[in-house]
Amino acid sequence: MRSKNKGPVLQRRGQVDGTTTDQRLLDSRGPTDWVHTDPWRVQRITAEFVEGFGALAELGPAIAVFGSARTPVEDPAYAQGEQVGRALVEAGFAVITGGGPGAMEAANKGASEAGGVSVGLGIELPFETGLNEWVDLGIDFRYFFARKTMFVKYSQGFVVLPGGLGTLDELFEALTLVQTGKVTAFPVVLLGTAYWSGLVDWLRGSVVAGGKMSLADLDQLVVTDDVDEAVALMRGDGAGAGAGAGVSP
Template identity: 65%
Template sequence: MTDRQTYRKGPVFLRGTQIPRQTSDASLLSATERSDWLHADPWRVLRIQSEFVEGFGALAEIGPAISVFGSARTKREDPAYRLAEEIATGLVRSGYGVITGGGPGMMEAANKGAHEAGGLSVGLGIELPMEQSMNEYVDLGINFRYFFARKTMFVKYSDGFVVMPGGFGTLDELFESITLVQTRKVDSFPVVLVGREYWGGLVDWIRSSLLGSGMIASQDLDLLRVVDTAAEAVEYVVAGAQRIRPTSPE
């Protein structure tokens, strides 16, 4: 029997004619959606609520953890893949679990590093138009329908963010976290960018364009730290995390 495409929608998986044309997020945010769902689908609000309840229930007792973000497209032979593994290993040895988006690429690398080091390896998956299954190194995995519920879990249960090279999704996670810190919606947890060659141009643009035009304050630049090595990334994010949660992780 040939492999069939599998589509994950929260805890449910679908195949064949059951695969929807839109994700749950896309349907919710569609400007053209009619009001029929208020009558035909009265459980939508409860489904959203259930994602928060399930996420809080699964993650409430995971202990200190750091989120690692990065591209799903990174190949295993890429040096950055190995670097993400090393960072995750270092975080586990420092007493932290590792949280990722649960997919392939950089996420797989970080989950692998955490899992093989004997630490907690968490994956927060998301419903996407293309299948992105949970990688094999995730020990605790949750699949979400809605990005906003998933993002809440990243922020609520992380003591810091490590940002590996990535695309639009990684940038979204990066700037949302910085905005939350800048506006004091969350404690000033550490955000470290790994790879000066990759991130240097972005940081230069932030300095020259945003700061240069008065769109941000000079102290906002301190919200970002750029490093090149696993040791630097672990040292910075752990030191920052321990300032927020002073008790040493067990």
């Protein structure tokens, strides 16, 4: 019976290939499709985790700031993003964003101009052009799940500016991790009462009322327009998460 050992992998019969991994690596004239196969992707995924852990291991206390890449400079949310970045640095935090334009750029700008550590965790997308100019420590990722791990592992909390699907994805992932006990003591603040109050009302009136989540899950959220309050909650001051998804004036 025809068989071949390829490292820890056993190939038999029709699964036996006619090349070796070294041959495909060293023979520049050979096919290049091997770099897109699942075993090679595992190495790329491992490399992304190694690079991320290596770059951020000594970052210190940090807060992730999320928000729309489509927020224009003239939008009040952009100025608020700058204010958040600056205030977090003054409170002793590094600032981590997705590294893109819009609200992310604003938070990075505020952090960088305040002399703090401004981090951008970028992602390979067909419609974005790389990290914004205010990122002082940046990592580009191929895989969303590797990038998401870095946000949660190296952030002590999330401040969320108005945003779209990507922002909502990060927000609800954080709440899910708290609900399931994967992370603890993880404050989440939504900045912008006019933007976020409708979402919170729907969660309370439909999701909680329908028994699909508990009020304790909703209590992880605080909605406010006050940057100082948001930063105080990140420090653990004041009412903090668990205050009942309150909307502050």
